[in-house]
Amino acid sequence: xxxxxxxxxxxxxxxxxxxxxxxxxxxxxxxxxxxxxxxxxxxxxxxxxxxxxxxxxxxxxxxxxxxxxxxxxxxxxxxxxxxxxxxxxxxxxxxxxxxxxxxxxxxxxxxxxxxxxxxxxxxxxxxxxxxxxxxxxxxxxxxxxxxxxxxxxxxxxxxxxxxxxxxxxxxxxxxxxxxxxxxxxxxxxxxxxxxxxxxxxxxxxxxx
Numbered sequence: 001x002x003x004x005x006x007x008x009x010x011x012x013x014x015x016x017x018x019x020x021x022x023x024x025x026x027x028x029x030x031x032x033x034x035x036x037x038x039x040x041x042x043x044x045x046x047x048x049x050x051x052x053x054x055x056x057x058x059x060x061x062x063x064x065x066x067x068x069x070x071x072x073x074x075x076x077x078x079x080x081x082x083x084x085x086x087x088x089x090x091x092x093x094x095x096x097x098x099x100x101x102x103x104x105x106x107x108x109x110x111x112x113x114x115x116x117x118x119x120x121x122x123x124x125x126x127x128x129x130x131x132x133x134x135x136x137x138x139x140x141x142x143x144x145x146x147x148x149x150x151x152x153x154x155x156x157x158x159x160x161x162x163x164x165x166x167x168x169x170x171x172x173x174x175x176x177x178x179x180x181x182x183x184x185x186x187x188x189x190x191x192x193x194x195x196x197x198x199x200x201x202x203x204x205x206x207x208x
Contacts, residue, residue: 001055001056001057001062002022002055002056002059002061003022003053003054003055003056004018004021004022004053004054005034005051005052005053005054006018006021006051006052006054007049007050007051008049008050009037009049009050010037010050011031011033011036011037011050011052013050014049014050014051014052015031015052015054018031018052018054019054022054022056022059023059023060023085023086023087023088024054024056024059024060025059025128025129025130027058027127028056028057028058028059028062029054029055029056029057029059030054030055030057031052031053031054032052032053032054032055033050033051033052034051034052034053035048035049035050035051036050037049037050059085060085060090060124060128060132060134061083061084061085061090063123063124064083064090064092064120064123064124064134065083067119067120067123068081068083068092071116075101075104075105077097077101077104077105078097078098078101079094079096079097079101079105080094080095080096080097081093081094081095082095085132088130088131088132088133089132089133089135090124090132090133090134090135091135091137092120092134092135092136092137093136093137093138093140094137094138094139095139096139097138097139102138102139102141105138106138106141109145109172109176110141110142110145110173110176111173113136113137113138113141113142114173114175116136117134117135117136120134120136121133121134145176146179149176149179149180149183150179150183152169152180153179153180153183153184153205154183154184156169156205157184157187157190157205160190160205160206160207161189161190161207164207165206165207166204166205166206166207167204167205167206168195168202168203168204168205169202169203169204169205170202171196171199171200171201171202172201172202172203173199174201177194177201177202177203180192180203180205181194181203184205188208189207189208190205190206190207190208191205191206191207191208192204192205192206193206
């Protein structure tokens with residue numbers, strides 16, 4: 001479990017500093033007061049800061065690890081993963097898994113991956129004041145998928161130009177649609193927009 005030892009003028013100031021450093025909230029930690037502050041002689045000589053040790057027991061990383069452990073056990077899957085939290089972004093990455101099990105976790109076009117990420121987001125942010133963005137990934141699937149979508153966007157834009165009519169792509173989730181829109185936003189002769197209702201909403205590529 002993550003912990004930090006902090007010294008400040010008061011216990012309260014030390015707790016605030018520790019929570020900021022750990023990116024945790026007060027009900028997610030255990031605070032151990034090592035030394036109470038003292039003013040010393042005349043309030044100056046020999047004064048001591050408060051010293052505390054703060055340990056995260058139920059923060060975003062701890063919740064994520066519990067969730068993934070249960071998920072893998074229920075699915076009878078063996079995998080190696082890592083979890084990191086920085087600047088209110090939590091990344092949970094499965095780094096080692098068999099090809100068959102990887103396909104199960106990812107699902108068709110990342111559908112299972114997105115659903116797991118959604119559930120994990122709810123668990124991590126339950127009762128929190130400060131929102132944590134959650135990214136769940138399997139062996140860098142998301143960046144590979146992003147590259148595939150970018151290539152698809154330009155290929156379909158060329159098809160639109162060649163045949164001089166609009167091209168409708170397969171239904172995609174909001175994240176994937178944004179990649180298509182973003183990839184083609186600087187193409188001067190091309191426009192993109194979305195049509196349809198979730199989960200069948202799709203991107204349309206057309207000439208301006």
